[in-house]
Amino acid sequence: MTRTESHPAWLLPSGFEDVLPARTEALERCRRALLDLYAQWGYRQVIPPLVEHLESLLTGSAADLDLQTWKLLDQDSGRLVGLRSDMTPQMARIDAQTSSAKEVRRLSYAGTVLRARPDLLGGSRAPFQMGAELFGVEGAEGDLEVLSLMVESLIHCAVPDLLLDIGHVGISQTLADAAGLEGALRADLLRHVERKAWSDVRTWLREHHCGMELTADFDALSGLQGDFDVLEQARRYLGHYPAVRAALDDLQRVWSVLRARYPDLAIQCDLSEIHGHRYHTGLLFSLFGPQRGEALASGGRYDDIGAAFGRRRAATGFSLDIKPLLLGLPDSGRIGRIWAPAGMDDLLWQSIQEHRRAGFVVLQDLLRQDAPSPQILRAQGFDAVLIQEATGWKVQRLDS
Template sequence: MALPRWALPEYFADVLPVEAQGIEHLRRVLLDEFRLNGYQLVIPPTVEYLDSLVSGTGRDMDDSMFKFVDQISGRTMALRADTTPQVTRIDAHLLNRQGVTRLCYCGPVVNVLPRSMTASREPLQIGAELYGHDGIEADVEVLRLLARTLALSGARASRIDVGHVGLFRALAELAGLDREAEEALFGILQAKDVPALRDFTATMAEPARSGLLALPGLYGDANVLLRARDVLPDVAGVHAALDELLHLARQLGELPLSFDLADLRGYHYHTGLMFAAYCGASPTAVALGGRYNEVGRAFGRARPATGFSLDLRELAALGAGVGMSGAILAPLDNSAELAACVSALRAGGEVVMQELPGHTGSWREAGCDRRVVLKDGAWCVAALED
């Protein structure tokens, strides 16, 4: 049976007026908040040449993108599946600033497959990125901004899981693993497959073996970081990662941080701290972020970088709503007094629509909950009668 012409592909959806109004309101609120924190808005194109979108660690997105041939150049192009590589290209190649650069963005991305059973294949991605500072202070700033973003939406974070890819890489180097073996170990840890981890490390020398076996059990509040100092090998890479995590725990005590030292989400992409934020009503992470210092190398400039992104549509649905009133219906009248009244209402932020003749539907269905009426010789706002 043929699908009707109005049917959309799976995991794509129209955004109807009430929801769209809430999403747009939240977009403005968040971009204004980013601006107040020094993050400047950039708007990359939704389509680029494929080799640009998969440059550096962005190559992990290769299987997530829709690809096609450009009819002008003959080169392969793609719809972006993530905006961060594009913003990194802008920082590295177009702006080319020497100091700290703060950038933000908001726009649609498209995925070949949804990232979860409830996700859209066309998220409206919003995010903030900080370039040019390799210290933990930048990570603290970004995490605070993320928490503020969720609070402004009404979807306050219930948990922010934090990990550090440096721990795994330090232990893999200590074990002398080649690239293939490191990838296999990564898969085992991502699956939290402890029996397979025991088998994999059975012939491995100490202390790398005991350190890797300890990772799956190192999760919880900040106390787990102190325990990690006792059970993980005494090597520089491990010390540096734990020091950064402990600094976060001290500086961000007001946030609901938890630590999972075996979580390697974004392993091929991130170079240091990684985090995922959760809200009470969502079973999956609503925001992802972390440090990714190597992405800009493909554009000729590997700058320190950290940031986060999330789906604005999902965030608006999880939030408490924008609480905006309905529109005001104004009669069809050419009087100067009514025109002045309507202008004053619109200047105050009210939506006013004119009552056109011959309307047979419900004005409430059109979004109105009040109307302008003439009372005692003056135009005023009254409730819309059913």
């Protein structure tokens, strides 16, 4: 079998798919509704380019995205460029270039991102990413606004039984700093923590002579998952670190306010969770649906990313892929569809246009003047037909 026969030209690469009309319509309704929601909160939409210079996409703490970024040679400049795999670094660049140092900035975005590799579950490599980013606000106040908007996004998309998982990268980072190691060694230790390979963490600490007290602290960290009471446990075990106490204060405040705002929202924490720790600098949060599989939305604080663009700014935000949300969206009330016959009669044209302006979908059959049977029209999704009467063209419902 030739390569062409085993890989037909119409076969799409793994992780890519066509979005057909019904799903596209649902996606567009969801996109529009979420952008309107973000606008109501003061977040203004920006449209960054799909392609940027590679060093811009991967600058500083955004280097975590390297393996997910498609890389191309710009035929114009000869420089390497990348196809965005996440819009957050682009938001940080836009904010650094266009805002004043003390300005509070709210930005939203929507568009396709491209991933060089699929996720562990083999999902889409072309998510339709939406999100909101808040710049210039430090501390729990900014985190609370962004977290609340993330919850509102999924409520808006009718996702039931939401579960919020929150954590703070500062806790693990503080323990890693206590080891007194820097650079590659510190990063190596945090990689073990990120994988939750606690036996490897203990072995690493022993091999690097980090002492029994620090080993006990990491052992305590490995068990700090659960409900609100975990925060008090963390104070007992790790409260001798001032930075840990500050992180727990932030978590406690955020948790208490969210519990009052959203009584039906289930909340849990995992204080050892540090995914994207080279990227984030504070709170981490992920929102799960009823299946509790992959997070439907996630985000966190990333204060350092803007420094690479010449301006370190407090920053927090979230993003989501709206494609997985489409399956749960309720029917928004389909627009009525009207069948119209073929013909170039001026009055027919005027009637078609009048009903289109009124919000109906009017499909003119370009081949036939006689309408098919009501059964066929209903099967094709029509609700009514345009018929000619003595006084002009009128709509006749199929159920009349």
